[in-house]
Amino acid sequence: MKETIEKFYTAFAAKDPEGMIECYHKDIHFEDPAFGILTGEQPGQMWRMLCNSQKDKEFLVTFSNITYTESKGTAHWEALYHFSKTGRKVHNKIDATFEFKDGKIVKHIDYFNLHKWAGQALGFKGKLIGGTNFFKNKLQAQTKKTLDAFIAKQSRQ
Numbered sequence: 001m002k003e004t005i006e007k008f009y010t011a012f013a014a015k016d017p018e019g020m021i022e023c024y025h026k027d028i029h030f031e032d033p034a035f036g037i038l039t040g041e042q043p044g045q046m047w048r049m050l051c052n053s054q055k056d057k058e059f060l061v062t063f064s065n066i067t068y069t070e071s072k073g074t075a076h077w078e079a080l081y082h083f084s085k086t087g088r089k090v091h092n093k094i095d096a097t098f099e100f101k102d103g104k105i106v107k108h109i110d111y112f113n114l115h116k117w118a119g120q121a122l123g124f125k126g127k128l129i130g131g132t133n134f135f136k137n138k139l140q141a142q143t144k145k146t147l148d149a150f151i152a153k154q155s156r157q
Helices: 002-013 017-021 042-053 114-122 124-129 133-156
Strands: 024-032 036-039 059-068 072-082 089-101 104-111
Touching: 002 017, 002 059, 002 072, 002 104, 017 042, 024 042, 024 089, 036 042, 036 133, 042 133, 089 114, 114 124, 114 133, 124 133
Parallel strands: 024 104
Antiparallel strands: 024 036, 059 072, 072 089, 089 104
16 A cells, blocks of 8 residues: 555656546545545546646645555655745645555545644735634635536536
């Protein structure tokens, strides 16, 4: 399972969403503080959207501390990028947990400090409200709306 985790993050660092999606089981369940819970085609489309948004931009992903068994795994990963809406530099530190089925990732949960991310991405406003449930709920509603629009656009192409 270590190879699957390494392949996933190596593809992410290369902005290769198809390589990432190959690591996912068809019944994938993804969760993080920014997007909430995504299932079905949503996680793969999210990675397509995120990778596409970083084309021709400074974007760095590193990963470390991979642990694994036949059914579970963990990894630490970090992303350095400029947040598209503000241009502010973000250094997000994420801990991921994985569950595997049929040699693929069937459950992927990313944990990170949303308040710290909001402060970096949004500045003072993010520092002020980034730790509230109001902010988390509003962000998840916004990211899901953006993802839904991306998926709809993909289906028209």
